[in-house]
Amino acid sequence: MSTSATEREPRAAESAPDRGRTPRRGWSDLPSPLRHLLFAALALAAVTGLLLVTGDLTALRMAAVGYTMLAVAGLQLLTGGSGQVSLGHGAFMMIGAYTMALLVLNLPMLPLAVNLVLVVAVAVVAGIAVGAATARLHGPYLAGATLILAVGLPGLTHRYHEVFGGSNGLTVHTAGAPPFLQGLVSDSEWKALVVWTAVVLALAVLATISTGRLGRRMRTVRDDETAAAMSGIPVGGTKVTAFVIASAAGGLAGGLQVYVLGTATPSMFTLALSLTLLAALVLGGIGSMWGALWAALAVVYLEIWLSDAVRAFDLSKDVENNLPIVLFGVLLILVLRFQPLGLHGILQRLRALLRRAR
Amino acid sequence: MDHFVDLTLSGLASGAVYAALALSLVIIYQATRLVNFAQPAIALIAVYTAATVAPLTGSYWVGFVAALTVGAAAGALVERFVVRPIARVSQLNGIIVTLGLLLVAQGGVGMIWGNEQHGFSYAFDFVGRPSPADVFALVSVAVVAALLFCLYRFTPLGLRMRAAAFRPEAARLSGVKVGLMLTTGWAISALIASLAGMLAGPPFISPNVFDIVFVYGITAAVVGGLDNPFGAIIGGLLVGLGMSYVSGYAGPELATLTALALVVLVLSVRPDGILSRPTARKV
Amino acid sequence: MRTTMNTARRGALAASLALALAATACTGAGEVTDSEGPDLSVSTGVTDDAIVIGTHQPLTGPAAAGYMSISRGAAAVFEHVNEQGGIHGRQIDYRVEDDGYDPARTIDVTRQLVIEDEIFAMFGGLGTPTHGGVVDYLNDEGVPDVFPASGALSWNNAEEHPLTYGWQVDYTKEAKIQGEYIVENFPGQNVGYLFQNDDVGEDSQEGLDQYLTDEVVTRQHYESEVPDLSAQVAELKRSDAEVVVCSCIPAFVALAMLEAASSGYEPQWVVSSIGGDTATLQGLLATFTEGTDAEEVPADAFLDELIITSYMPRVEDPDDEWAAYFIDIYEEYGEGDPITNTHIYGMTQAVMFAQVLMSAGPDLTRQALIDALEEQEWQGPGAVPFSSSGGDHGGHQGAYIVQYQEGGNMEVLQEARVTDRDGGPIEEVDFTPLSPEELVFHD
Structure with missing residues (x-):
């Protein structure tokens, strides 16, 4: 079931730009925020349609695609946009996740929208702190500092065991579908819908930033810091801002994850998560927002598919368990070897081929 | 007071291991300016080679030599056939491709040797404070750092390697075989990573054994500064001692936070590490 | 579902979804309503064969x-x-x-x-x-x-x-039995705890502390992600703990034993069932007794006299x-x-x-x-x-206690006893499992 559903998914998402293309002139004349909002509405409609015809498992995985995509998109703005390579993006997800869990536990009467706003606020503060601490760092120094951030932060949950629940973390119950929809929409489908609503709104904001003045500034800083400074761009400020935006996106993603999964533990936010996010970003394609979607699909589905594929063969347990990891690594290497722009690059090339054939 | 001595000695012992990994990162940075996740992969291949060869031949040292040889060869091959074509495009892609290599190595080791933990011997007796094994770690790391320092400062090979890494076009024009220099840099770095693996592996090895050690290795490298092999040593010992004292006096759950605090503190004062040359960097 | 649902109904559903989304934004995220229990009279996953x-x-x-x-x-x-x-x-x-x-x-x-x-x-x-x-x-x-x-x-x-x-x-029951055994058999000796810093350690201490009070000289913990026990073992040694209760998984039991051996510290180890798998411990430690007198039985030098609580059959x-x-x-x-x-x-x-x-x-x-x-x-x-x-x-409901003897044999020190997780007593029981032939678990 999951296979059929997921084959449909990229197509459903793909349909959005197609629809957008018809009134091409009018479309690009719209002011950028409005254009991105419209786009978001279309994406949401596509997701809703997909949810209505699939089951709970797909709903859970689509929700995962949603929040992973948001986290990757934030990282994209930071790394692709401002050129700062962060190996610790999982730390921001963790901050968002624990904020969400603590809010639900301690203030259960607060509406979800308020929780999400508070999650973003906390993540923004964290982003300012990290961004300010790392603004002067470059290259491997920044990578090393963010790496140790992702590894060190979970230590806090052990130190303040009473607050964060140690290695067992926090378990929360979040409200599902409202009563009058029961029977029509399951809790999981409902939560997936809520996640995607928040995600597409946030993505619209990210896209607006990326195409706007701030985005241009970031790219100038990325390409040449000296030139950027000479043309009057506040280099430090721009870099910190990029961190703040990435942190907000990551935090919101973590908050949404807890909303869906109902649990936040240190073992969810390991070094492996941070590295996977960055690897997926590059695999998906760092140059385009679409890359974040392919990245999220890869994170959620690739390992499932690979495991299923491997099981079709009669292999020893050691091989069966580890082969998916090897295949993922090989795929990563091959894609980067032959298409540095990632999966999005491959798709673009395919599209160009199709157009020429036509 | 005894406790302090104990903590100091164990901090020095683990610091030596971090320093060894940091050293291998310094070489890679000198040679290719990459944060290299293939280092733990190479260390992993090296220790599993040793764990296979040593029992077969009955000699730890045959295994040791085999590990270093296989590790260095793996490093050279990986550079020539995997990393070079990809890292040329962008530094980020270079990082990601080394991550891919790490996954392949971890999965491959799991496929061949299983995900269980295996006992893995020290080079020398581990009994005593400091034990002969600890002394061996410290001494070998110091020797390697000194050799590297000489290589880069006093030999034409070292000069060419640096030139190839930092000014590849200029180096090529003046007759340096840039590709060969890169491969050499990777081979040396992989050799040191293999040594680090042999020091960090005991007592137990498993496919994920170097994940956390490598993080501390990077920490040590950036704290010490990537320009200078002695920076790696200082960084490694600082991280090792700091984590040991904090574990002992405040609680082991703070060990990783200590490393984080150390990075923040040092880099906020010296963004290029302790032993950086303040004026050397151009934006 | 796709074919039966007509456009109008879908439109209505979409509209109500939009309304409900707005409503979700305003009701408490943590306010959960209880639903009735699920239907259990089903045989999901069961076919004829x-x-x-x-x-x-x-x-x-x-x-x-x-x-x-x-x-x-x-x-x-x-x-x-x-x-x-x-x-x-x-x-x-x-x-x-x-x-x-x-x-x-x-x-x-x-x-x-x-x-x-x-x-x-x-x-x-x-x-x-x-x-x-x-x-x-x-x-x-x-x-x-x-x-x-x-x-x-x-x-x-x-x-x-x-x-x-x-x-x-559960960790508390097992620890109570350990605590009682230590009080009865090692009276007056200093006891140190070494535990994994999660529910294993927390629940174990709760049980141990019901029996051990003034004897406890130090409590050391470790994080399962950080494979280093040097500081902890140094502190156990410094506090002069003669009995060390290790509520740890096997890798950390082995690590603790190596650390202790390297600093010449020889306490009486008491290990709970999760860590007391001597077959695994031998596998991990065998390398470190090669070439010593105890070469014939791997890791004997480390495991000798190790006390273990257990509730299953044992492979030894x-x-x-x-x-x-x-x-x-x-x-x-x-x-x-x-x-x-x-x-x-x-x-x-x-x-x-x-x-x-x-x-x-x-x-x-x-x-x-x-x-x-x-x-x-x-x-x-x-x-x-x-x-x-x-x-x-x-x-x-409880555990029995065994001790590793030189050469790899296990000696039963105390037959099975049961208890509760609270302050209840620890009681002896008379329990003999059926043999594999007698127990009915397949056709």
């Missing part, structure tokens, strides 16, 4: 090293059961999903097992943080959650989780009927790796699960399984009484 059961286990990642063997042991037993004709003519289809010990993945694979694989029951889901994330889901969906592989106290909560049945002796005791039986089964159906007590853990679980499936009868429904669990009179292979009825889903 098969029963599909599932589990989540760490097969890759850092935790795999310690825990993979559990599902391998269980798989061997189920294969054996199937070879004997299965259970009331049905073969057991045991599906193991890898969660890498990451709760987010546990939730994903558990849904996959429940929704896609349509498992009849969850069997032996491993880990406290991981299984903790799905225990509500399984109970809400009406999926029997049988024998989670962890000693957390929270599985035994029949009111909140009526379908969850604990299995492992091949005279035990169950141990011999398991060794034979793993020889035939295993993965070729040497059998350890960690394998025995999964094998014992599997035999008990097969046994209760037999008791549930040929007309298998989830309710029938629950009824069988509630009515089962357990007689092994575990070596202590087992509880799965009357609101007590606690599983094994």
